[in-house]
Amino acid sequence: MYERLRAYFQNKLAMSEAQFEAIKQVLTPKSVRKHELVVWQGEVERHGAFVVKGCLRSYVVADKKGKEHIIQFAPENWWISDQHSMLRGLPAMFSIDAVEDAEVLLFGPDFFPLLQTLGSDFQAFFHTLLQNSMAAMQRRLISTLSATAEERYLEFLQMYPTLVQRLPQRMIAAYLGVTPESLSRIRKELARS
Amino acid sequence: MYERLRAYFQNKLAMSEAQFEAIKQVLTPKSVRKHELVVWQGEVERHGAFVVKGCLRSYVVADKKGKEHIIQFAPENWWISDQHSMLRGLPAMFSIDAVEDAEVLLFGPDFFPLLQTLGSDFQAFFHTLLQNSMAAMQRRLISTLSATAEERYLEFLQMYPTLVQRLPQRMIAAYLGVTPESLSRIRKELARS
């Protein structure tokens, strides 16, 4: 389990054995079954995860209608968490669950203070990670504001070509912000050409 | 000019005189006239800003139609920049200009390395700032995906009650992702009740 994390850090961040041990201390390996929840929207006691195998997602149930909206997919080698709420001890803004059976390394609120002690390379690394997420989020917002559902679907195909086969369509629809019916129509239309 | 920045840091971050001096070194005061551009979408040489007075905005011209989409408004005491592109020397993802005549403190790519040298309190502070933006962005994305234009307008009123009077409606529309015509109709409808 931990080997995958070490491999992930290769070429990204120079790390001593002691540092890696310290990180292992605050990470708990866990198998998560498909549909199993890792975080409940609204709960205070909770975790984030590094995905070793399988795929998780974070999502909110926003509407009175109970409609789901997916914020992020996290396949292998992705981090997923609600940092904002976690660090402040606030109720989680969204839920996290497994889209496929998965192997993850869970971390709690103590993960971030630990990073502080591991030196500025670590801080910089995770800061960069956050910046990348932010940039991705901005691009997605713009796309949601300015592009049609079909254009967004094509962008999604480009961005996550491997995920498309692994995810049920209703989840892609929930990510794009359209109904499964609409996505079905879009795919039909694209197939015609 | 710098006094406003010092006041801003009060209660947020303990800071020595020497640290403040170091920050001053990398900040350039500037007056920006309404409509004046601080950053051009696509340019590589560029700045971010701390807004002392007035209001800036970041926006993209996404469509072939030349339609503007506003990512962020930055009134007094806000930071605005394209960190992601700036740190990597990439072309800016969006433009930044002044919505009102403004006084700002400009910083360049050298700002972030400096923060590293100022100790982990500083890093933590700006990390938190980034997390807050991220959380706000996520909320906005969800809102864009799940709420009607009217609901988003009401959220905007709640979130930025003072800004509403200062901004032309077409900019609020560009922020919400609707046409000025639609926003006008929404306001009319709300006024009736």
Next chain:
DNA sequence: CTCATTTCTTACCCTACATCAAGGCGCCAG
């Protein structure tokens, strides 16, 4: 294998918002 449940597709109609077009109201320059 078989039945049940979930997921996907297709069809029909409806709604929120866009687009287009015209007119009114500031606001500033001369």
Next chain:
DNA sequence: CTGGCGCCTTGATGTAGGGTAAGAAATGAG
């Protein structure tokens, strides 16, 4: 004061995508 130019409003019409419903296909459980 007057003409021009943004900005906001209002109306008429168009359209992307939603809601609903029903059937087909896939997936899963016993």
